[in-house]
Amino acid sequence: MRYVTVRITPKEGTAFHPLGQALSDDPSVTREAVHRNELLDDGTCAMLAEARGDRNRYEEILEESLHVLDYAVTGTDCWWYSYTHYEPTDLTRRMLQQRGESEVMMEMPYDVAEDGSMEITFVGDEQTFAGAMPMGGDAFTIEVLETGDHHPEVDDLFGTLTARQQEILDTAVRLGYYQNPRKATHEEIADQVDASPSTVGEHLRKIESHVFSEFVQTGAAGDTRRRPKS
Known part of the structure; x- marks a missing residue:
């Protein structure tokens, strides 16, 4: 079993989705990590994320977003978790579909940096990595940070x-x-x-x-x- 850790960075803006972009653009909110992000059978998505800063402003952004169908936030006023049911863009849908079809597993959670980049570790058999890594094209770049043997607990x-x-x-x-x-x-x-x-x-x-x-x-x-x- 092998692992590879990569940094995926959007080429435009600081997020892969308008909701993420709105959160990144607000200085009172800091996105920390994504614990789950799943494409549902009806074509919508559900995400469990972690953030800090101004919780009231965070909820205002979710409330105002045209992409958000439903949400719930729990935690303190300065650090919280949110469940968000949202409409994906074509890009986010393709990314989640590719992940769902791949035999390579993604370790969760993954961190979200201030520039919108995501540091993600994939785990799988060595021969499966070549066709399983997400291809960015014009949407994002991928930088390999680390690779090696993976010995799970x-x-x-x-x-x-x-x-x-x-x-x-x-x-x-x-x-x-x-x-x-x-x-x-x-x-x-x-x-x-x-x-x-x-x-x-x-x-x-x-x-x-x-x-x-x-x-x-x-x-x-x-x-x-x-x-x-x-």
């Missing part, structure tokens, strides 16, 4: 699985597939995740191979600590 392993693998594994555990004696079959899992039993079996074999190989590599490395962020 136990609670990091789930995050390195694809979204489909996470769904199948979560369902298998919930139904008792890994209990002794086993309480669920491939067929029962398949019914829950809308897949064929053979597809479920193939995914579970890949998941088990991936997880156990990571345990072995981590143990061989003799270091189970999380890689410190630069």
